[in-house]
Amino acid sequence: FDEDLTKAVNLNVVAVFTLMEICKKMKNLQALVHVSTAYCNPQLKNISEEINPENGDPVGIIDLCQRMDPSILNRSEMTAKIIGNKPNTYTFTKALGESALVSEGGCLPIAIVRPSIVVAAWKEPLPGWLENLNGPTGAIAGAGKGLLRTVYCKREKIADLVPVDIPINLAIAVAWKTASQPSNAIPVYNCTSGSINPISWGQLETLTIASIRKYPMERVLRYPGGSYNEYAWVHRICQIALHSAPAYLMDTVACVMGKKQVMMILVEKMHKAQKAVEYFATNEWKWSNDNMIKLNLEITEVDKKTFNFDLSTLNWPDFIDDYVKGTRQYVFKEDLATLDEARRHSNKMFWIEKCVQILLFIIFGKLLVSMFS
Numbered sequence: 371f372d373e374d375l376t377k378a379v380n381l382n383v384v385a386v387f388t389l390m391e392i393c394k395k396m397k398n399l400q401a402l403v404h405v406s407t408a409y410c411n412p413q414l415k416n417i418s419e420e421i422n423p424e425n426g427d428p429v430g431i432i433d434l435c436q437r438m439d440p441s442i443l444n445r446s447e448m449t450a451k452i453i454g455n456k457p458n459t460y461t462f463t464k465a466l467g468e469s470a471l472v473s474e475g476g477c478l479p480i481a482i483v484r485p486s487i488v489v490a491a492w493k494e495p496l497p498g499w500l501e502n503l504n505g506p507t508g509a510i511a512g513a514g515k516g517l518l519r520t521v522y523c524k525r526e527k528i529a530d531l532v533p534v535d536i537p538i539n540l541a542i543a544v545a546w547k548t549a550s551q552p553s554n555a556i557p558v559y560n561c562t563s564g565s566i567n568p569i570s571w572g573q574l575e576t577l578t579i580a581s582i583r584k585y586p587m588e589r590v591l592r593y594p595g596g597s598y599n600e601y602a603w604v605h606r607i608c609q610i611a612l613h614s615a616p617a618y619l620m621d622t623v624a625c626v627m628g629k630k631q632v633m634m635i636l637v638e639k640m641h642k643a644q645k646a647v648e649y650f651a652t653n654e655w656k657w658s659n660d661n662m663i664k665l666n667l668e669i670t671e672v673d674k675k676t677f678n679f680d681l682s683t684l685n686w687p688d689f690i691d692d693y694v695k696g697t698r699q700y701v702f703k704e705d706l707a708t709l710d711e712a713r714r715h716s717n718k719m720f721w722i723e724k725c726v727q728i729l730l731f732i733i734f735g736k737l738l739v740s741m742f743s
Contacts, residue, residue: 371460371646374444375452376435382463383428386470393478400549401479403541408486408530408562408657409650410465413455417657419558421472421482425465428473457649471556481548485537485561486657487650490693492533492684498696499534506531506574508643510697514582516592516719518640520608523598523651525572530564530655532681533689537561540679543665559665560657567681571598571651577687581694586716588704592616593720613637 393402411422456462471480491499512518540561575598582594599605617633624631698704
């Protein structure tokens with residue numbers, strides 16, 4: 371979410387123009403499906419399946435990036451002035467990418483798919499499959515290893531998550547629709563779960579912690595725990611007390627033992643990743659899904675099974691279990707056969723943590739007694 375402005379423009383705007391130039395040379399092109407994001411207009415709370423005419427001038431932004439010194443444009447103050455009411459360069463440039471399709475798409479058979487927060491696979495290629503630490507996956511990985519203890523979000527807000535195979539299946543179905551039923555307009559498909567099968571951040575916290583304890587990672591640093599905090603100042607204090615301080619202590623011990631110091635580097639990266647997603651975890655939007663729902667009614671029963679994008683039957687507790695196991699298996703490369711050993715280690719860390727807490731409570735109690743006696 372937080373790429374430098376010039377890099378984000380190249381990835382999400384220049385690339386769109388380049389791809390359209392290539393497509394215009396294809397004599398038998400049937401469909402061009404552009405994957406945008408449901409968050410391209412986060413300044414709006416109700417987001418329709420339409421391209422916002424006020425996204426900005428993509429050609430002008432490209433020209434600006436080519437003429438000005440990147441070191442100036444990529445300064446946080448300058449970037450903030452350019453992106454205006456967008457929270458980051460990702461949403462800003464994704465919106466410009468949609469405008470580029472309108473201005474230069476011509477007669478190309480274009481359609482847009484807008485997924486919200488993409489997470490692990492529901493069914494395909496395998497339940498829980500994933501290949502990076504983007505979005506909530508990073509939080510699951512950090513919490514699973516016992517490193518992440520606090521998250522800033524609003525528990526009652528909807529966590530609009532979509533398994534990665536859903537927008538892929540939808541894009542395939544949209545390509546069929548675009549090729550078989552051409553339209554002069556550019557249809558937009560909001561691929562979101564909030565209005566179909568909602569789950570709140572609070573529910574996500576409860577399910578995730580339960581799944582992490584049920585399917586623990588190998589060699590956890592601490593017993594998985596922590597909580598979501600709804601106040602930014604409380605979250606910052608918890609970050610210092612529960613993340614930075616233990617990391618600094620562990621790095622100090624590593625330095626004394628002549629080993630490499632890595633914990634503070636990991637914590638700083640984790641905090642940066644947390645900061646990037648806080649905006650989306652503390653706000654809520656409502657998307658219309660009419661086009662996606664109508665398309666699901668048009669395809670055959672066979673195609674509904676082959677290219678499923680109906681989220682109404684998704685069972686969140688089962689999915690979160692698969693998500694945690696997938697993080698363990700595909701991100702950390704930990705075999706599920708090691709679960710029993712991981713559970714024993716996790717239980718050991720639980721009792722170590724309780725003993726440390728009791729010891730600290732006794733020390734704190736004695737300090738209080740000595741102060742007032």
